[in-house]
Amino acid sequence: MKNNEKYVSRVIIKKTKSYLKISYIIFLLILISFSSILISSLAQIFETKKNYYDNLNTHIIEVSSKQGESNQTNNLTYKDIEQIKNISKTNGDYSVFGEYTINFGIPYDNDSNSIFVYSFEKEFSDMIGLDFSDNNILYTNNTNIIDKPITLKIPIIQTDNDGFNSNNYKEFSLHGKKNNVKNLSFIKNIISNNSSVIVSKDKYQEIVNIMFNTTKEDFENSINNYDDLGISPIKRLFVYSHDINNVDYLANEIDKIKYNTTYAFSYYDNIADSLSISQIAIFATLFLALIIMAFNLIFSSELYYKSIQKDLGILKHYGYTQKSVFSIYASNLKNIMLIIYSITVLFNIIFTFFIARLDILKIILVVSLIEGLFILIVSIIIRYLLNKKCQKSTLRLLKYSKDFE
Amino acid sequence: MIELINVKKSFENKIIFKNLNFTIKAGEIYILQGSSGVGKTTMLNMIYGYEKNYTGEIKKISDKLKIEYLFQDDLIFNNISVLENMKLKMIADTRDNPDEEKIEKILKQFGILDLKDSLTTKLSGGEKQRLKLSQMLLSDSDIILMDEPISNLDKENANIITKLIEEIYSEKTLFIVTHDDLNFNKKVHQLYMKDGQIYEK
Numbered sequence: 001m002k003n004n005e006k007y008v009s010r011v012i013i014k015k016t017k018s019y020l021k022i023s024y025i026i027f028l029l030i031l032i033s034f035s036s037i038l039i040s041s042l043a044q045i046f047e048t049k050k051n052y053y054d055n056l057n058t059h060i061i062e063v064s065s066k067q068g069e070s071n072q073t074n075n076l077t078y079k080d081i082e083q084i085k086n087i088s089k090t091n092g093d094y095s096v097f098g099e100y101t102i103n104f105g106i107p108y109d110n111d112s113n114s115i116f117v118y119s120f121e122k123e124f125s126d127m128i129g130l131d132f133s134d135n136n137i138l139y140t141n142n143t144n145i146i147d148k149p150i151t152l153k154i155p156i157i158q159t160d161n162d163g164f165n166s167n168n169y170k171e172f173s174l175h176g177k178k179n180n181v182k183n184l185s186f187i188k189n190i191i192s193n194n195s196s197v198i199v200s201k202d203k204y205q206e207i208v209n210i211m212f213n214t215t216k217e218d219f220e221n222s223i224n225n226y227d228d229l230g231i232s233p234i235k236r237l238f239v240y241s242h243d244i245n246n247v248d249y250l251a252n253e254i255d256k257i258k259y260n261t262t263y264a265f266s267y268y269d270n271i272a273d274s275l276s277i278s279q280i281a282i283f284a285t286l287f288l289a290l291i292i293m294a295f296n297l298i299f300s301s302e303l304y305y306k307s308i309q310k311d312l313g314i315l316k317h318y319g320y321t322q323k324s325v326f327s328i329y330a331s332n333l334k335n336i337m338l339i340i341y342s343i344t345v346l347f348n349i350i351f352t353f354f355i356a357r358l359d360i361l362k363i364i365l366v367v368s369l370i371e372g373l374f375i376l377i378v379s380i381i382i383r384y385l386l387n388k389k390c391q392k393s394t395l396r397l398l399k400y401s402k403d404f405e
Numbered sequence: 406m407i408e409l410i411n412v413k414k415s416f417e418n419k420i421i422f423k424n425l426n427f428t429i430k431a432g433e434i435y436i437l438q439g440s441s442g443v444g445k446t447t448m449l450n451m452i453y454g455y456e457k458n459y460t461g462e463i464k465k466i467s468d469k470l471k472i473e474y475l476f477q478d479d480l481i482f483n484n485i486s487v488l489e490n491m492k493l494k495m496i497a498d499t500r501d502n503p504d505e506e507k508i509e510k511i512l513k514q515f516g517i518l519d520l521k522d523s524l525t526t527k528l529s530g531g532e533k534q535r536l537k538l539s540q541m542l543l544s545d546s547d548i549i550l551m552d553e554p555i556s557n558l559d560k561e562n563a564n565i566i567t568k569l570i571e572e573i574y575s576e577k578t579l580f581i582v583t584h585d586d587l588n589f590n591k592k593v594h595q596l597y598m599k600d601g602q603i604y605e606k
Contacts, residue, residue, distance in 0.1 A: 004496045004503070011489050015482065314480045318540075319497035395455045398478065 005328055008315075013332045017307065023300035024336055030293045031344045031375075034286060035367055036351055041282045042363045043356035050358060053244050056127065061251045061263040062186050063237040073260070075232040078220045080259070084239060087253045093242040094250055097124035099187070100204050101235045102211070105195065107153045107169075108145075115140070115152075115197045118190050119204035124238065129182045132200035138174040139198040141191065145176035154210045157230065164230045170210050174199065185264075186238065208233065294378050301382045305329075305389045312389055313397030326390040330383055337379050344371055406431045406470070406548060406578060407452060412461035414447065421447055422601040425461070429548065434579045436587055439598035445582040448598075449474065449550045452580070473546040477553040479533055481525050487512070487536055488521040491543065498544035508543070514573055515539045531562035538569065548578040555585050564588075 052058050065073045066080060076098075084096045097120055105114030125132055130139055138150060151173050155166035179198070181191055190196045199207070205216055212219060212229060222229055239254065239261075241247045251261050305312075315325045345368050352363050389397070412425040421444040429435060429452075439445050450456035451463060453474045481490050491512070492503040512518040515535040520528065528536065534554065541549050554570065555563040563585065570579070571589045581587065595606040 004501065007502075008493055008496060011482075011485055011493060015484050311482060314482060315493070315497070317474070317476065317480055318494050319544075393455070395450065398476075398480070 005324060006331070008320075009328045009331045009335075012311070012328060013335075015308070015311065016332075017304055020300055020304040023297055024340065027293060027297045028340050028343060030289065031340065031371060032347050034289060034293070035344060035348050035371065037282070037286060037289075038367050038370070039348065039352050039355060039363055041286075042366060043352075043358070046356070046358045046363070056182060056240075057185050058244055058264045059241050059247065060184075060186060061239040061241070061247060061254060061261050063239060063254060063259045063261050065260050067258040067260065075226075076234040076237060077224045077226070078234065079224045080234070081237060083257065084237060084254060084259070087250075087257065094246070095123065095240045095242075097121045097238045097240065098234045099236040099238065100201070100233050102207065102233070103231050103235075106155070106207075108150050113144075115142070115145075115195050116193070117152075117204065117207060118196055118198045119201050120198070120238075121201055124240070125198075125200070127240070128184055128187070129180055130198060134175075135200050135202055136173070136175050137177045137200070138203075139179045139181070140176055140194075140196070141179045142176070142194045142197070145197070146178050148176050150174050150176050152207070154207055156213060157211055172207060172210065174203065186236075290374060294374070294381075297378055298381050298385070301333075302385050305386055309389060309392070309397045312392075313394050316394040316397065322390050326387055329386055329390075333379060333382060333386070337375050341372060341375050344368070406466050408462075408464040409448075409452075410462040410464060412451070412459055412463065414444070414451070414456075414459040416447075420601060422459070425601060425603065427603050429578065429580055431466075431547070431578050432576070434589065434591060434593040435581065435596055436589075436593050437580070437582045437596045437598060437603065438584065441584075443598045444601065445598055446477070446552055449552055449580070449582055453550060470548070471544060471546040473541045473544060473549045475537055475541055475549065475551040475554060477556065479537070481533065481536055481540075483526050484524060486522050486524055487517060487528070490525060490536060491521075491540060494540040495543045511539045511542045514542075515569060529562075530558055531566065534558060534562070534566055535569070538566070538573075542573065546577065548580065549574060551579065551581040551583075553583055553585075554581060555583065555587065 063076070063080075063084065066076060068074045078098075081096050081098055100119040102117045105116055107114045120128070120130075122132065131137075138145070140146060151171050153169040154172050156168045156170060157164050157166050176197075179191055181187065181198075190198065208219055209215065214222075219229075219233075223233060239250060241250050247263055247265050251263050251265075254261050312325055312329075315328070316322070320328070345364075348364050348367050348371075352360050352367075356363050407429040409425055409427045412422050413420075414422040414425075425448075437445055437448075447456060451459055453472055482493065488505075488508065491508045492505075495503040495508060509518055509521065512521055515538060517532055517535050517539070520532060525533065525536065538554070551570075555566050558566060567587050567589070570581075570587075571591060575591065587593075596603050597606060598604075
């Protein structure tokens with residue numbers, strides 16, 4: 001735009017009608033209200049997401065045992081892992097992990113102190129924050145072991161007619177490390193117990209192999225066949241649903257095949273559905289407010305451009321081209337929209353810092369982008385209406401304005 | 406300068422011009438009168454290029470012939486000053502930054518320099534007409550078309566405006582459409598329009 005056209009724009013803007021000025025102010029106020037609602041909603045959603053959606057506790061179904069045919073409780077076996085993995089191939093993505101243990105203490109020093117060994121699959125360990133890239137690590141809260149080498153005395157178990165006995169042991173070296181596991185209520189009992197330690201799945205298998213002088217396959221077969229080895233290695237199963245909305249469904253499916261389950265949402269009445277409904281309600285209200293706001297400004301602009309057709313005609317009569325007349329008024333519209341957008345973004349920044357605790361930049365960016373896009377669409381529609389007026393012939397503009405007045 | 410050759414124009418089944426022939430010569434003043442609705446303003450619109458729906462030919466001496474058209478209505482912006490109105494017109498004419506010195510000189514010629522900062526809504530009918538006439542001088546036009554330049558003015562103001570037009574536009578070609586009597590000292594072509602033809606009185 002040329003300098004002299006900018007001058008014309010500056011002069012023309014003084015003639016902006018008061019109702020249009022009021023419409024712009026209302027537009028700004030509604031945008032700010034929209035910002036505050038959207039920012040509050042997003043802050044709440046991110047908070048909820050952290051508390052519920054991103055929280056491992058809410059994604060996990062704990063399976064503690066299986067009911068037998070005459071309602072007795074059976075220990076879990078490796079077969080159960082496969083059975084649960086196969087219950088639902090269509091409804092969402094989920095994983096099944098075992099909590100493996102040796103249900104008697106293993107001595108580790110000359111004072112006959114012993115520890116209870118636990119283990120999980122690598123994926124589950126990663127999920128709860130246990131890093132086993134160094135396979136020799138043993139996680140514990142026992143300060144006597146932390147950051148120290150530790151030698152377990154693995155009993156070598158023999159079976160005879162009198163039952164199980166062990167006269168021999170094998171030393172097994174590991175290195176203690178502070179437990180930095182995430183706050184997962186299901187394994188709180190392991191974390192809080194000083195005599196419990198967590199080792200990698202590989203090390204666990206090595207210990208079992210030494211203890212029973214067996215191989216992984218033979219050991220798993222024995223457990224699956226309920227051979228009495230004196231231990232029940234799979235204490236619990238954890239079913240992790242990637243989609244929080246599928247937790248209820250999955251738990252029901254697992255219950256159906258006679259497993260005993262516990263999960264966080266079972267204490268609430270359909271909390272996942274309630275969260276979705278409240279979000280839909282908020283966004284529906286916002287969408288309605290947006291549409292009303294857009295119509296208000298577009299209608300006011302149309303009314304304004306209708307009322308200034310004489311001015312458009314005068315400019316054309318003076319000798320300004322259609323393109324010049326359009327850019328004179330469009331540049332004013334652009335400047336006003338830029339001012340409105342700048343004020344809104346400034347408000348977004350201040351309000352977000354004031355109200356949100358998480359993902360502050362993300363919220364500012366999302367809200368500002370949505371509003372920017374919205375302002376752009378409204379501006380394009382208003383520019384289209386202006387252009388339609390500018391396209392009219394000079395005589396028609398002057399005659400129409402006479403009729404309008 | 407401008408020649409109307411066999412111009413035919415009708416509007417809603419009513420014939421306005423049938424074979425209208427007329428020539429506007431450089432440096433002359435033409436005053437066209439006639440009853441309402443005979444087509445005087447339509448003729449101005451056709452010469453200026455606003456009205457294109459006709460047959461025949463309107464021949465101009467050059468494509469670069471510069472025509473100014475003083476509309477009957479007040480084609481000035483309300484709620485801005487006299488000076489700003491002049492600047493808006495000058496920018497359109499020159500496509501350059503407005504020459505304030507030239508504007509003030511013209512306003513002085515029309516006796517409204519002291520009103521340059523006044524809003525146009527505060528001007529009287531006569532003052533508005535002077536402003537419109539001032540705008541006509543901003544470009545170096547070859548011919549000025551005027552539609553009812555003194556209508557709606559009292560007798561005193563009408564005489565002042567008539568005098569100003571004669572004094573200031575004496576070197577220009579003028580084609581004036583009016584119902585009123587314009588008393589110029591200079592020799593003018595007194596015309597009247599009837600049945601789609603122009604006759605010299």
